[in-house]
Amino acid sequence: MELRQIQYFIEVAKREHVTEAAHNLHVAQSAVSRQIANLEAELGVPLFIREGRNVKLTSVGKILLEHAEIALNEIEKAKEKIGEYLDPERGIIRVGFASSLAANPLPTVISAFRARYPNIGFQLKQGAYKQLIESVIKGEIDLAFLGPVPTQEKDVRSHIFFAENIVALLPTRHPLAKQPSIRLNELQQDTFVLFPPDFILRNIVMNACAQVGFEPKVSFEGEDIDAIKGLVSAGLGVTLLPEVTLIDNVPRETVKIPISEPTVKRTVGIIIPNNRELPASEKLFYDFLKEFFSVLNKFSQ
Known part of the structure; x- marks a missing residue:
């Protein structure tokens, strides 16, 4: 089994057309057909079903394609790493x-x-x-x-x-919005905007709240930082975020406030x-x- 055969096989499998594959490979159609035939002869099984001008993979062809793509990808990685080694x-x-x-x-x-x-x-x-x-x-x-x-x-x-603080992000109309710092248990009556349960930042918030004796009431969930900021900006809850996410981007209608107790870091x-x-x-x-x-x-x- 030669590398060229694998390359031709993958191209035909993707395009389901020998002529188009040959055109994209910049070789004659007969060369592609010959290499596919040699590969089938070596393996002892047909890899394609001919349907007029098109071809479809057989069940064995599908198995080969899955592994051939992995193999070709690994070869490309090896070539890149050799190139990196040289320069x-x-x-x-x-x-x-x-x-x-x-x-x-x-x-x-x-x-x-x-x-x-x-x-x-x-x-x-x-x-x-x-x-x-x-x-x-x-x-x-x-x-x-x-x-x-x-x-x-x-x-x-x-x-x-480095280590950074986790800070509170509150709507500007929140009763604690003008405080220089807050204790986390002062937010236990608020609703929270958090990441979904399988996100690590959600775990940090839940653990911090548990440390001071309450479980936050989650009103909304967002899967990215900007979504969570937007929901807080709309007044739909409060949240805790890493300070680095707010260095250059504190949303309008919100305020970030340090947490004095407990110390929450990541x-x-x-x-x-x-x-x-x-x-x-x-x-x-x-x-x-x-x-x-x-x-x-x-x-x-």
Whole structure:
């Protein structure tokens, strides 16, 4: 089984037409037909059913397509990693991030990194907390920005860049809106706007409220930061959010207020796989991040 045969097979399977596949591959139709026939002969089973000018995958063909695409994708990854090894400053970095870090600090650090390494590209993947951890473990991405940073996951290594406060976001008409700070139990009669139950920021809020003896009444749920801010802005409840999400964007008709009791914080940092080495370009980025936040923390002290 040759790589060229796999490439031709995948192209025909996707287009369901030999002539169109050949045109897209920039080869003669006879060459595609011959390679498919050779592949079928080697495997001893038909891979396509001919339907006039079109073709359809057989059940065996569908099995082969599933594994062939994975194999071809892995080969492309290997080629990229070899390219990075030869010239790590021209690679592509695959990095995941949680939505609460999308506006800050992710754009800032990527911009600073690109200023130093302008020829390195990025593929960014936004995802839920547990999904990003799984993606790093499975090798779909090699780094992920998370908050809080997991410390009990044996398959990933964690590096904490900073810790930040969780603050209250209230409508401006709320009775406590003009206070310099509040105790969390002062909100126990309010309704809350929170993330759905499987989100890590929801767990942080629930645990903080339990710490002072109440379970928040949840009136609305939103799956992203902006949706939650908008619902609070509309006066539909209160919420708790990481302070970094409000640095440059406190919505109209809302006010952020520090929580004096209890202290509610989260860590922010990055995870990398524990069972494999980072590719060269990702290693450059990882080392840059540690340097960047080390300098930043010195200035903020």
